[in-house]
Amino acid sequence: MPGVRHLVLVDISGYIFRAFHALPPMTRPDGTPVNAVFGFTQMLSSFLAEHRGSHLAGVFDASRTTFRNEFYPAYKAHRPDPPEELVPQFALIREATEAFGVAQVEAPGFEADDLIATYARAFVESGGEVTIVSSDKDLMQLVRPGVQMYDPIKRRAIREAEVAEKFGVPPNKVIEVQALIGDAVDNVPGVPKIGPKTAAELILAYGDLEAVLANTAQIKQPMRRQNLEQYAEQARISKRLVTLDDQAPMSLTIDELAVRPPEPAALEKFLRDQGFRSVVARMGLGDAAGDSGSRARNSAVSAAQAAAAPVAPADPTAAPFGAYETVTTPEALAAWIAEATAAGVVGLDTETDSLDALNARLVGVCLATAPGRACYIPLRHVSAGASQGDMLEVPAEAAPPQLPFEATMAALRPLLEDPAVLKVLQHAKYDLEVLAQPGNGGIAVGPVDDTMLISYAMEAGKHGHGMDELSRLHLGHTPVPYDQVTGTGRARISFAQVPLDKATAYAAEDADVTLRLWHILRPQLREAGALALYEQVERRMVGVLRDMEIAGIKVDGVELARIGEDFVSRMAVLETEIHRLAGRVFAVGSPKQLGEILFDEMQLSGGRKGKSGAWGTDAAVLEELAARDVPLARAVLDWRQLSKLKSTYVDGLTAQLDPRTNRVHTDFSMANTSTGRLASTEPNLQNIPVRTEEGQRIRRAFVAEPGHVLMSADYSQIELRLLAHLADVPALREAFETGQDIHSRTAADIFRLAPEAVDKEARRRAKTINFGIIYGMSAFGLAGRLGIGAGEAKGIIDAYFGQYPGIRAAMERLKEEARLQGYVFTSFGRRLWIQDIGAKDPVRRAGAERAAINAPFQGGAAEIIKRAMVRVPKALRDAGLGARMLLQVHDELVLEVPEAEVAETAALVRQVMEGVATLRVPLAVEVGTGRSWAEAH
DNA sequence: GATCTCACG
């Protein structure tokens, strides 16, 4: 607010250590570690963008010894030296502070905390307000009216309520409580056996430390009373140690802390020297903010917004919902198009008769130009009574009045393709595919923002990203449910049959909600540190995946049918055999009946009941029985394999085949996984069989068009490379750098074998543990998988951590980070929220900790391949090559390549894929080609 | 609709 004096005090010394431990290692191109510097610049830039005060200072610790050591020499005495990787960062952070134009405050003999106390007091006395940027509990004693704290990592304010939650007492009683508790890390002794709960209880009961000490006689617990009496003096010393001195010398006057604007050129130079291009872009410095298209858009948007601002600065949460217009005249249409063009940013939604974008018919289009202001343009509605079959030839008098399709799309095209008008959609890929179809206008919509992806870029794993959920979350509004408009089950009607008033209420609201969400979420990208991820990865993936889905992949349906017949006849033989071995006829596909036969009727041992009380009969159980010569188990395993392949792949894929092209088109979902991976549905083409001979036959049915081959390019050991990078394991780095077999190398290291002495079994064990590590596996889990005792497994794990000590530390760091913040980061800065990390149930919490360990590896790999997917199509175009990307399977890209261009394409694809990230280890890509996917692999 | 099972990385 203008006129209010507001001092921001940044506890830089405190922040440095926390950022160093919270962030994954990062280095400058010259090898200097810079993760804390990066965290600091990122924090400072986003904090300052949001909360610029009138006065600003960065506060540092000047020296290790302070006035407290004079009366208590042990205070903070055995603090370890800062980690080697942190030392060079101190000076850089000073430079950063300078570059940001932030005044620096320090004083010999005083801690940063004392200076913060001093400046806060002085500033409040002068009538201003103070925000302390820190999460240090020792500063919480300073919170009071006019003084608040702000936790820069959790990004939340710390006021009286938060302090009371932490200490159980109000801020003015914090030092009393701390005096009793002490602090092991800082060597503040406190009173033995008194922890946070007891201390708060005592202080609440008696008022302060001296009152507690004066009334020990009343304390019922003998040990507690005795400790309080015996260590009274120690408690008094503790109180002096934790009490901040608000009369420290002030090296700068308050006036000298008045905010001065940073010098952009100096700041940009500093940031570029560190390689922090994303921070440069985020701060709008220099010319790093994306391609020319987005610049054109940005300027157009800001110009339009500036023009529109005095007219309708509608609050995205406050404007009323529901007053929408149905557009049925050319004049109204022209007015909406003009309004949207002038606004520069427009909410857009399409209504269709199918969720399958490639076969959907466009039924209507919605535009939203401001919160609460939206319209629906019906195009292909039919009479409510018309059945689906009538839709194409419905009598003209039966349809509601609406604009003609072709002319309307022609009128909309300039708007939808206007590079100066940003189109905002929820789940843009769907609408873009619909509109790209020739029968639906054949419009190439752009530029586009996608609220679903904006949300996903910031909060993957925290919640879903569907429109209804986002609307409830951010707007506090539940949109009209789709089912309420069309009905459900047998009574469900096509959207084309929905009467125009109901259709408008539903459809225009979607566009309205989408635009409102954009107004709220888009500005958050910057402060969430997710802007680069969104702009450079997620946003560009929309078009890439649209093209892949439209391309599809060819499947030999005739071959599939042959395979199916073979499977059916073999299943029949097996079924007869199974019934004979079981002694009676039963449904082989029923796990319930199978369990009863094996464990009740045949009385076999080794059965396990699940939580529902049913016998478990999964493959692990049956394999165990088969190994004990139970022929029924083997027969069922064989039957199940064929059954799975037949129903899911032979029949499932056949049903999805487009009969005109013999291709299947999957739908890649972009915002479903908690790790940043894609998922593939209807059909899922990311789980096509590969591991068994029978499964390979399915894969052989995926083929290239004549004159082409399929090319498979997959990242070799990408997650283990990320492990070597993230945990910085010299042995693993060396192995990857020199192209050794990573599992053999691990075997040699942990079993202490000469390289030539590593046999298959040793390698297999090492492989199991290597993968187990990135899943957070326990000794128990390893024992189960290796079929060895828990003791032996523990020995192997100990040997592993002994050889690769960085790994244990990295695992602990990830768990701690997740516990502290609720999320972890990938190496590329994506935030992945970990569900259940704060769960009371220890089993669920342990599961969440494993997820926290796995997430950066799975998520990091996902991000690497996404970056490659953004670059490969452009590289192919630039090189004049005719290959198309068809599929992504987590670490693999499948392309369809003209036969004559195989060698050139392979080299280019590999070069792009290997070059998308610079880790401490090289990326390696293996490329194969063949007529079928099986051969290419 | 919940549960089990199994296909993939």
Next chain:
DNA sequence: GACGTACGTGAGATCG
């Protein structure tokens, strides 16, 4: 001392 035990997905079948 007991608990349960490797991460992330999607699809099909059975059963209540």
